[in-house]
Amino acid sequence: MRLLAALPLSYAVASVWAMALARVLPGALAEATVAATLIAFVICAVAAMYAYAARSGWRAVWVLSTAGMAAALIAWLSIAAGSRL
Amino acid sequence: MSRSFRQSQAGLHTWSGLLLGWVLFLVFVTGTVAFWREGMNRWMRPELARVEQPMQVLAGAQRFLQGKAPDAKSWFIPIATESSPGAQVFWQPQPKEGEAPRRRGRRDTQALIGADGLPALVRETRGGEFFYRFHFDLHYMPVIWARWLVGFAAMMMLVAILSGIVTHKKIFRDFFTFRRKKGQRSWLDGHNATAVLALPFHLMITYTGLVTLMALLMPWAVVANYTDETKLFETLFPQAEAVERSGKPAPLVDLRTLVRDAETRLGGTVGSISVSEPGDASARVTMYRAPSSMLSSRPPSLAYDGVSGRLLWQSPVHGAASLTAGTMIGLHAGRYADTLLRWIYFLCGTAGSLMVASGMVMWTVKRREKLPDPEDPHFGFRVVERLNVATIAGFPLGMGCMLWANRLLPVGMADRAEWEIHTLFLAWLAAFAVSLLRRPAASWVALLGATGLLLGLLPLYNMIATDKGLVAALALGDLLFVGVDLTLLVFGAAFLLVARRVARFRTEPRREGRARGKRIAAPAVLEPAE
Numbered sequence: 001m002r003l004l005a006a007l008p009l010s011y012a013v014a015s016v017w018a019m020a021l022a023r024v025l026p027g028a029l030a031e032a033t034v035a036a037t038l039i040a041f042v043i044c045a046v047a048a049m050y051a052y053a054a055r056s057g058w059r060a061v062w063v064l065s066t067a068g069m070a071a072a073l074i075a076w077l078s079i080a081a082g083s084r085l
Numbered sequence: 086m087s088r089s090f091r092q093s094q095a096g097l098h099t100w101s102g103l104l105l106g107w108v109l110f111l112v113f114v115t116g117t118v119a120f121w122r123e124g125m126n127r128w129m130r131p132e133l134a135r136v137e138q139p140m141q142v143l144a145g146a147q148r149f150l151q152g153k154a155p156d157a158k159s160w161f162i163p164i165a166t167e168s169s170p171g172a173q174v175f176w177q178p179q180p181k182e183g184e185a186p187r188r189r190g191r192r193d194t195q196a197l198i199g200a201d202g203l204p205a206l207v208r209e210t211r212g213g214e215f216f217y218r219f220h221f222d223l224h225y226m227p228v229i230w231a232r233w234l235v236g237f238a239a240m241m242m243l244v245a246i247l248s249g250i251v252t253h254k255k256i257f258r259d260f261f262t263f264r265r266k267k268g269q270r271s272w273l274d275g276h277n278a279t280a281v282l283a284l285p286f287h288l289m290i291t292y293t294g295l296v297t298l299m300a301l302l303m304p305w306a307v308v309a310n311y312t313d314e315t316k317l318f319e320t321l322f323p324q325a326e327a328v329e330r331s332g333k334p335a336p337l338v339d340l341r342t343l344v345r346d347a348e349t350r351l352g353g354t355v356g357s358i359s360v361s362e363p364g365d366a367s368a369r370v371t372m373y374r375a376p377s378s379m380l381s382s383r384p385p386s387l388a389y390d391g392v393s394g395r396l397l398w399q400s401p402v403h404g405a406a407s408l409t410a411g412t413m414i415g416l417h418a419g420r421y422a423d424t425l426l427r428w429i430y431f432l433c434g435t436a437g438s439l440m441v442a443s444g445m446v447m448w449t450v451k452r453r454e455k456l457p458d459p460e461d462p463h464f465g466f467r468v469v470e471r472l473n474v475a476t477i478a479g480f481p482l483g484m485g486c487m488l489w490a491n492r493l494l495p496v497g498m499a500d501r502a503e504w505e506i507h508t509l510f511l512a513w514l515a516a517f518a519v520s521l522l523r524r525p526a527a528s529w530v531a532l533l534g535a536t537g538l539l540l541g542l543l544p545l546y547n548m549i550a551t552d553k554g555l556v557a558a559l560a561l562g563d564l565l566f567v568g569v570d571l572t573l574l575v576f577g578a579a580f581l582l583v584a585r586r587v588a589r590f591r592t593e594p595r596r597e598g599r600a601r602g603k604r605i606a607a608p609a610v611l612e613p614a615e
Contacts, residue, residue: 006097006244015305022306028404029310030320035406036306038413041243041295048244049251052097053090075309084312 002051005060010047013068014040020071023078029085094248099448102245103469105238106445107476111219112235113441114480116290117434118216120419120427121569125213127170128569129491131551132207134200135563136165140341143358145202146172147340150363153196154178160360164344164375165198168565170212171205172198179330209501210491221298224506229301236302242291250284253277269454272447279440286433287440293417296410321407325371325388325398333366338394343370347387350396353378360391368392376420383411442477449473471520471528478532479516481580485539486512488573492546526587534584541577544570 021036047064054060118125127133136142142165150160154176161175175195199205211218218224223231280287295302304314311317337360344355356375362368368391374384381403388398403411415421419430449470453459456466490508494501520528547570548554558566 003100006101011240015303018303018306019309022309027406028320030317031404031406033306033310033317034321034410036309037299037303038296038406038410040303040306041240041292041299044240045243045247048101049094049097049248052248053093079309084310085316 002054002057002060005051005054005057005064006048009061009064009068010044010051013047013064013071014044016068016071016075017043019075020078023075023082091251094251098245098248098252101241101248102441102444103448105241106441106448107472108234108238109242110438110441110445110476111223111480112221112238113434113438114484115216116220117431117438118484119213119220120422120430120434122213122217123166123169124565124569125216127168127212127565129210129212129488130170130205130207131547131553131566133170133205135561135565136167136169136171136200138200139165140344141202142172142198142200143341143344144339146174146198147337148202149196149198149204150174150176151337154194155364157363158361160363161357162340162360163357164355165200166377170197170207171200174198208491208494208496209498210505211502215487215506224510232298232301236295236298239291239294239298240302243288243295246280246284246287246291249280253281269447269450272443272450276440276443276447279436279443283433283436283440286430287437290417290433290437293413296413297417299410321403322383323400324386325369328361328367328369330362330365331367334364335366335368335392337363337368337391338370338389340370343372343389343394346394346396347372347374347389350387350399351385356384363391366392369397376415376418378421380415380421381408381411382415382418382420383407445469445473445477470525474520474525474528474532475513475517478529478536479513479520482516482532482536482539483509483511483513485536485543488543489539489546492543492550530584530588533580533587537577537580537582537584539577540573540580543573543577 018036018040021039022033025032025035027035047067051057051060051064054063127135143162146162150157150162154160156179157176158179159177161177163169163172163174165172173195174197178194197205197207199207221232221235222228223235300307307314307317340358340360344358347355351372351374354375354377355372356377357373359371359373360368361371370389370391371386372389373386376382376384383403385400385402387396387400389395390397419427422430449466452466453462456462462470487505487509490505494504494508498504516528516532519531523531544555547566548556553561553563553566555567555570558564558570
């Protein structure tokens with residue numbers, strides 16, 4: 001369970017946060033995109049650490065999924081409202 | 086909270102480390118050697134003279150290309166330096182209709198221009214380029230798969246480092262502690278010493294390594310903002326507008342004068358030149374600043390009219406995030422580093438290789454003590470133990486054999502460059518067989534000893550068979566050859582020393598773990614990185 005949370009799930013959380021941040025970070029589009037990508041690697045590592053620190057494997061999956069959903073919502077709303085280049 | 090958090094991270098540290106430790110070891114070792122990529126390019130072609138006048142090489146390159154590919158689509162000319170073998174020039178022929186565009190790097194559209202400005206006839210070798218490419222592309226497998234595998238290993242490494250910091254609470258006190266002859270404790274101390282010693286380096290190199298592959302590993306930010314990613318790359322890597330061939334012939338300006346002009350404008354040396362539509366009235370010359378002259382790996386460039394030599398375009402300044410990414414990649418590759426700093430990179434890389442190797446061996450040492458019967462371990466344990474021997478001792482053996490192949494394979498041999506590389510893998514395969522067939526304690530000794538002999542004897546062979554041996558190179562003042570050969574001697578001696586330590590303890594099974602504890606902890610250097 002922890003392994004599931006640490007590997008695919010932390011990458012997934014990092015990915016959706018990369019999308020969300022790329023949409024909301026200020027500055028030029030290319031700059032926000034690059035900055036979001038740089039930050040995403042840190043998110044991925046921290047998420048994996050959390051997966052092992054959480055009280056239980058289920059809790060890790062639950063918390064990380066929620067964090068991912070939040071980012072997905074931000075990204076989806078932002079893309080629906082604006083447009084992509 | 087802090088105590089349980091620390092314990093939780095210990096499990097993560099062990100499993101993320103073990104899972105991809107072998108890949109990480111290969112990546113660390115070849116990456117460490119690749120800091121001397123240019124130097125190895127020259128060392129592996131000992132018949133070449135040292136470049137003393139880069140501009141003479143450039144003039145020769147222009148002359149050569151004008152004769153060889155006067156109406157090419159484009160030329161690419163790197164500026165030779167004292168550590169490079171010369172200028173490896175490429176050209177791209179005009180695309181023929183209905184034919185796929187040719188890949189750059191094909192052998193029939195490139196040449197090496199030597200110090201005298203003439204095309205050099207030398208042994209075929211990939212030189213240091215092999216180590217550089219293997220570091221992220223591996224070999225014998227599709228490049229994209231390899232990069233995913235290496236990227237995944239790097240992500241694991243980042244997690245292993247961060248959780249490792251958490252796990253070792255008394256990290257700095259541990260660093261000053263070395264308990265010899267204490268079995269598992271010695272291993273742990275050795276692992277901690279190599280890890281903490283270069284901790285900022287390990288953290289930097291792992292994170293920046295991920296950044297070098299970020300377009301592949303983490304494309305999602307791009308997906309969120311762009312439907313067509315080429316638009317992003319046009320912004321990040323701006324280039325002057327492409328030119329069309331006019332059909333009116335016109336002589337190309339002397340590239341040397343443009344280099345002088347570009348160097349004053351760029352505020353640093355020029356590293357490479359590309360020429361579009363040479364020999365045509367529309368010709369365009371682009372000058373790139375050398376990555377060795379700046380921290381960022383995204384050098385600014387200038388575009389000139391290829392006939393009049395007028396400046397037409399200069400690359401815009403990078404934004405903060407793009408500059409940050411470029412600087413991280415620059416930090417990773419270390420091209421900016423001068424010789425002293427390059428040595429520090431090399432030593433840190435060596436420490437990193439040792440950190441991975443000792444961590445892997447520690448996994449077995451730690452578990453052996455807990456086994457119900459240490460003399461007859463279970464299957465999984467034996468697999469890890471033997472894969473450790475095959476990788477940690479076997480891969481350096483393969484590298485040693487490759488360097489010998491570079492010296493010994495006949496110069497005119499077909500596919501010679503490829504066979505140098507096959508030699509590495511054949512030797513590694515043999516090492517793998519040895520580690521499967523014999524007891525680990527015996528194969529450690531055999532493989533480490535053989536590697537030590539191979540590395541240590543190579544400088545002697547160079548002294549006898551080439552005119553760039555230690556003494557001759559010292560007399561010539563060619564420090565690159567002196568440095569590589571001395572490093573080989575040191576690493577050869579270190580391997581032999583370690584092999585002897587292991588052999589001495591072999592007869593006492595109870596103390597075997599302890600013996601191998603010193604295997605890595607005793608000499609500060611182990612990997613054959615030249």
